[in-house]
Amino acid sequence: MNRRGFTLLELMIVLLIIGILAGVFIATGGSLFRGTAEKLTKVRLQQIAGLIEEYRTIEGEYPDDRLSASASTTRINDGSEALFLALFDSGYTGGRPNQDWLGNSDGDSSTRALTILASRELFELVDGWDNPIVYIHSLHYDDPMQVLAGPDQIFEEQAVGALMNPRTGGWEEPSGYQLISAGEDGMFGNEDDLAHFQGR
Ligand SMILES: [Ca+2]
Numbered sequence: 001m002n003r004r005g006f007t008l009l010e011l012m013i014v015l016l017i018i019g020i021l022a023g024v025f026i027a028t029g030g031s032l033f034r035g036t037a038e039k040l041t042k043v044r045l046q047q048i049a050g051l052i053e054e055y056r057t058i059e060g061e062y063p064d065d066r067l068s069a070s071a072s073t074t075r076i077n078d079g080s081e082a083l084f085l086a087l088f089d090s091g092y093t094g095g096r097p098n099q100d101w102l103g104n105s106d107g108d109s110s111t112r113a114l115t116i117l118a119s120r121e122l123f124e125l126v127d128g129w130d131n132p133i134v135y136i137h138s139l140h141y142d143d144p145m146q147v148l149a150g151p152d153q154i155f156e157e158q159a160v161g162a163l164m165n166p167r168t169g170g171w172e173e174p175s176g177y178q179l180i181s182a183g184e185d186g187m188f189g190n191e192d193d194l195a196h197f198q199g200r
């Protein structure tokens with residue numbers, strides 16, 4: 001009889017090798033995914049900035065970063081929602097963001113239709129981790145935004161202020177606007193944040 005199956009030792013070696021390969025795959029796959037979300041966010045910030053510039057060309061001013069009291073009763077995610085409403089306004093003739101870029105971390109809606117979309121949800125423009133991208137007009141740099149964001153869709157309310165330029169000690173783009181993503185950790189105000197500033 002020459003039938004020979006795997007011995008226990010051989011089986012354990014095979015499982016060990018599979019385990020190591022899986023570990024390597026998860027490690028590289030995980031960092032690849034992180035890199036992808038970061039790259040996607042950087043590109044998206046640029047694309048949104050392009051749309052904001054187009055808005056200014058058409059409307060003569062950067063979009064407002066505050067919602068009227070009739071549109072929303074809370075101040076949560078104000079800047080991002082105001083930018084969404086401006087770019088999806090039915091009367092607006094310029095380019096609009098991709099609808100895949102929309103999220104709604106605070107789950108709110110307007111009482112009446114305010115955009116070209118069928119939904120009345122007050123969406124935010126979101127980053128590669130689905131957190132709201134903060135939009136602050138220079139008019140309100142000294143008034144922090146309240147934003148619902150966090151890692152892995154575990155949202156918490158965060159106050160987000162406009163960013164200062166460490167060299168000048170003044171605001172970044174003092175007469176323009178700032179777009180800020182919380183980065184991979186979903187928390188604002190630390191090193192992995194991603195931002196885009198633009199002035200007129
Ligand atoms: Ca919202």
Ligand SMILES: [Ca+2]
Nearest residue numbers: 182183187193
């Ligand atoms: Ca961060």
